[in-house]
Amino acid sequence: MSGVRDQYEAYPYPERDPADEAKRLISGSPSDPREIDHFIFSGQRDWSRPLRALVAGGGTGDGLIQLAQMMDWAGKPYEITYLDLSTPSRAVAEARARARGLTGIRFETGSLLDAADYGTFDYIDCCGVLHHLPDPAAGFAALRTALAPGGGLGFMVYAPYGRSGVYPLQAAFGTVLAGLSPQDRLARAKEIYARLPADHPFKRNRLVGDHEQSDAGFYDLLLHAQDRAFAVDELLSVMAGTGWQLSGFVQPALYDPARLADVPSDMDAPTRMAVAEQLRGTFKVHVGYAVEAGRDTARARPADLSLIPHLKGGAPGKLARMVAAGKPVPLTLGKVSETLRLPKQAARVMAGINGKRTLAEIAKGAGLDALAFGALWAQVDRELGGFGLLLYSGIGR
Numbered sequence: 001m002s003g004v005r006d007q008y009e010a011y012p013y014p015e016r017d018p019a020d021e022a023k024r025l026i027s028g029s030p031s032d033p034r035e036i037d038h039f040i041f042s043g044q045r046d047w048s049r050p051l052r053a054l055v056a057g058g059g060t061g062d063g064l065i066q067l068a069q070m071m072d073w074a075g076k077p078y079e080i081t082y083l084d085l086s087t088p089s090r091a092v093a094e095a096r097a098r099a100r101g102l103t104g105i106r107f108e109t110g111s112l113l114d115a116a117d118y119g120t121f122d123y124i125d126c127c128g129v130l131h132h133l134p135d136p137a138a139g140f141a142a143l144r145t146a147l148a149p150g151g152g153l154g155f156m157v158y159a160p161y162g163r164s165g166v167y168p169l170q171a172a173f174g175t176v177l178a179g180l181s182p183q184d185r186l187a188r189a190k191e192i193y194a195r196l197p198a199d200h201p202f203k204r205n206r207l208v209g210d211h212e213q214s215d216a217g218f219y220d221l222l223l224h225a226q227d228r229a230f231a232v233d234e235l236l237s238v239m240a241g242t243g244w245q246l247s248g249f250v251q252p253a254l255y256d257p258a259r260l261a262d263v264p265s266d267m268d269a270p271t272r273m274a275v276a277e278q279l280r281g282t283f284k285v286h287v288g289y290a291v292e293a294g295r296d297t298a299r300a301r302p303a304d305l306s307l308i309p310h311l312k313g314g315a316p317g318k319l320a321r322m323v324a325a326g327k328p329v330p331l332t333l334g335k336v337s338e339t340l341r342l343p344k345q346a347a348r349v350m351a352g353i354n355g356k357r358t359l360a361e362i363a364k365g366a367g368l369d370a371l372a373f374g375a376l377w378a379q380v381d382r383e384l385g386g387f388g389l390l391l392y393s394g395i396g397r
Contacts, residue, residue, distance in 0.1 A: 003225030004132055008059070008086035010182035011216040016060040018095035029250045029287050030154025031055075031063045031125045033070050034310050034393040039247045039289035040123065040152030043300030043307045043392030050077035054121040056112035056143060057129030058082040061093030063154075067125065068102045074395050081106045081118050112139055115146035122148050127156040132226050140242035144292070152247060152291040152298060160229040161277065162284030165202025167229075169193075169222050177223075186219055193222070207284050207335055233274045235286055240293065247298040249273075249288035251333065253386030254280065282336055300392035302381040305360040305370070307392040311353050311384070320351040331387060340383050345376055355396040 029035060037045045051071065055064045064082050071078040082105060084090050090109055097105055108118060112129065124143050133139045136157075143153060176192070177185045193211075196203060210217035230238070232255070236246060249255055257263045257276040267275070277283055291298040300307055311319065322329050324347035329340040342350075352362035363373035384390035 005085045007182060007219060007223070007225060008084075008089050011186075011219045012060050012086060012089040012092050013216040013220045014060055014062065015214040015216040016062075016092055016096065018092065018099045021065070021096050021099040025066065025069055026062050027066050027070075028062075029388065030127060030156065030289060031067045032312070032391075033067065033074065033076075033395050034312065034391040035250065035289070035388075036123055036152070036154065037393035037395060038300045038391040039154075039250075040291060040298055041150075042297055043304075044394065047074070047076045047395050050079050051123060052119070052121045052148065053078065053080045053123040053125065054115060054118065054143075054146060055080060055082045056115055056124055056126045057132075058084045058093055058125075059086070059089050059128070061089075061096045063125045063127050064093055064105065065096050065100065065102070068097065068105055069100060071104075072100075072102060076395060078104050079106070080104060081108060081121070083108045083110055083112060083115065083118065085109065085111060113142045115142050118146070120148040120151075121146055122151040124151070124153045126153060128158075130155065131158045131228050131230065132224065134226060136228070136230075137238050137242055140238055140244060144243040147292065149292075152289055153244065154289050156285050156287045157235060158227070158229040159277065159283040159286050160231055161281045162205075162207045163229055164205045164207075165200060166205075166208065166221065167227075169202055170224060170227060173223055174225075182219065182223075185223055186215055189223055190218065207282060230286065231274065232277045232283075232286060233270060236270050236273075239290055243293050244290040245293045245295065247289040247291050249286065250388040251287075251386070253338070253383075254283075254333075254336075256386070280336075302359065302377055302385075302392070303374070305363065306358050308356065308358050308394050308397055309353050309362070310355045310391045310393060310396070311350075312389050312391055320347040323347040323350060333387065338387060340387070342379060342383050343376070346380050349373065349376055350380060 037043055053067060058064045064080065068078065068080055082093060087109055090107055094107055124147060126143060130136045130139045173189050177188055208221065210221040239246060253259060255273040255276045257272055257279055260279045263275065323342045324344055326344045331338045331340055348366045349362055352365045359377065363370065381390060
């Protein structure tokens with residue numbers, strides 16, 4: 001791990017300026033509290049209880065700051081432990097927390113392989129880290145030992161097809177630039193990169209762009225000392241072998257091959273997801289949530305009318321008006337374009353989403369009985385939930 005530590009000591013990643021906290025919050029998946037509730041606690045967590053969370057391999061603090069700030073805004077108690085090998089990265093994360101006045105965070109310098117030494121946790125964030133371990137399975141196993149009963153993991157790991165061209169360059173740079181300091185490796189790699197042919201698979205890959213954002217991004221993408229990607233079947237296998245099971249990917253519709261092709265109805269779920277990944281060819285990461293193996297339920301199910309829906313990333317009224325117009329709604333997911341297709345009647349129930357009303361209250365407000373509402377809401381849940389836009393949580397009530 002010394003090469004990895006040396007990299008992040010020299011180039012904390014992602015590159016962040018604590019002064020920017022005054023003007024924006026970097027948000028995403030995993031570790032939005034509504035997602036945590038939706039995928040791990042069936043949308044029914046008791047938020048009066050402090051959330052005990054571990055941010056394992058927290059880097060410069062994106063996941064940490066998002067989680068702590070959103071919990072603070074919601075007025076809910078939390079105890080977060082930040083853990084990372086890099087002292088400079090930790091310093092950036094601490095400065096960002098101070099800039100926002102966030103408390104309830106314990107900062108530790110160390111390895112996620114020792115996660116259980118810091119306690120047990122209701123929620124563990126491990127975003128962009130496990131694929132950088134010499135033995136990723138050991139990392140999954142170590143985090144499993146730090147999980148409290150009924151808790152779960154939010155993860156991001158690299159996927160192979162969307163990272164076309166990355167690994168040949170990593171291998172070549174690793175051979176040509178061996179023995180140099182991180183600073184000299186970066187300078188030499190940039191010189192070589194500028195001379196690569198325009199048709200190099202990496203230069204034709206429009207899905208990746210960290211190398212254009214900062215020195216830290218270039219180093220992390222193309223000069224990393226330890227990096228591997230997981231196809232979805234490989235990811236599910238390592239989870240199964242270390243005591244985890246997938247609760248769900250944050251955009252499950254993308255893992256459904258039926259949106260692209262006719263597939264056998266008896267195809268099992270892991271095969272369906274693997275086929276979807278192969279057909280799309282655009283996944284550069286897998287982002288989702290996992291819980292302890294053998295757990296019966298974790299993800300929220302819309303048949304429970306006591307659940308409270310949230311619309312992520314947009315205004316319910318605006319989206320409802322677009323649906324009411326009776327036209328497909330264009331959706332952009334990074335550099336991938338998709339389309340939402342909902343009946344005009346769905347606008348009636350979508351307009352009732354405010355993060356506080358239950359499904360029963362939304363049905364009553366729309367003047368629908370349970371049967372009519374259930375049929376209509378199932379379509380809303382499938383389309384919006386399929387693209388990570390609809391979540392269930394009582395955090396706002």
